[in-house]
Amino acid sequence: MFHKLYLIYGVLILSMVGFAEFRGWSLDSMNQLHNVPRSVRDNPGSYRSVYSSYHHYTGGK
């Protein structure tokens, strides 16, 4: 019984991995926006990134 359930589970996992890869999913996080104005192409400064206030790591041991 458990063996059959595992077979179903395994097929499900393989399908999910295959689907994620086929659809080009990613584990990286990013912000998605819609309707960015065409004027950004001519005036890049008019666009404000949500990541612009990032606090930079200055490294060092």
Add this chain to the structure above:
Amino acid sequence: MSADTPPAAAQPKPITKALNCPGCGAPITLRALGQALSVVCESCHAILDAKDPNLKILQSFRKITSSDPPLIPLGTRGKIRGNDYEVIGFERRSITVDDIGYRWHEYVLFNPYKGFRYLTEYQGHWNDVAVCKEQPIVDSRLRIPLEANYLGEVYKHFQTADATTELVLGEFPWQVAVGEHAQLTDLICPPRVLSMERVSGEMTWTIGEYMYGREIWNAFRLSGNPPDAVGVYENQPSSFTTNVKQVWIAFALFALLILALMAGFEIQANSQPVFHAGYQLNQGEPRGESSFVTDTFELTGRTASVEVSTSADVSNNWIYVNYALINQDTGQAWDFGREVSFYSGYDSDGSWSEGGQHDSVVVPSVPPGHYYLRIEPEADALHPRIVYTLDVKRNVPVYEFYGIGVVALLLPPIFITWRSMIFERSRWSESDHPPNPIFNINTSSEDDD
């Protein structure tokens, strides 16, 4: 268990006979007439010679030995392995191990055409038992076999103990006696148990198969519920143990399939480069608008991933780039920031380094179309000039998914292996070969020093 061999194929029709106990005068019904050797009076528990026409008393008691009514009343009929049987005898036996007494019950079943078979019950665990059809193969040099081969199956020694018959009721195909001692040796191959019984030089082999209480209740159409099974019995099958090997084989198969899937996507993905450019960030120049956009590039094919890689000649400094991948046609955008930083040095522990001069990020599910990147770099003002390059690739494999898939596939086999180990430890802890404790707690005084 002592037992005669089953009767020959040509059997007489079932004959029963009503007699009276010569001890107390209570009526006695002989159900296995001609085949039972002993019969016990249900009233005074006197053991009578079933072969004697006058039921000669073989063993009598001043008072009734004890009260322990059988769970399946004598005379109850039921179907076991497709054949009808009647319960004609009942006995209680016990062993003592480490000053602890263990009691179990045995039922004698009779079918005039099939002969005798037996049921045993211990704390809700049942076994369907029959006399072996052939002698198991054992190492004849050993008085107590550590292993036996019966009909191609290997049985491992579980326990040897001296059993005492405490109570008998009904008819038996052997000369039964209360207080009789026998040496019992159980060898197991779950769900079966091979038992060797020695009584005054005579040796009998029986083969038993585990049955659940509900199966017994259904077979004999008993009312109520069977007693709950307590603990793990010596030959109790474990659904986990029987599945461990199969599940690991299935896991190996899935692991191969996931490798094939990865190879397939790797070949199909081919990670097409769609854009490459080099830039320079000059912090020393007069400050103005630092953001700019790249040329337009086309992403073709189906919706797929896009990898944006940044390489910079940073050394003990950093560059941070705000990116926006923008679809020129639809206005859809993916906004993300990436840092490339690399630090190294030397201290009392030796040389060290952290970070790197390369970074990449995968943008998920990007539809085909015309795109450009808006780029806004930042860097430490102390490092006036940083050269960095940008590479964009279409349809790149994300290996993390395969890793997650393998981990997800591994969890069930690990779980059932662990459960199986717990089950087997519990089983063998009751045997003559208990497993070593997982945690060996040493309480000697040396530890306190």
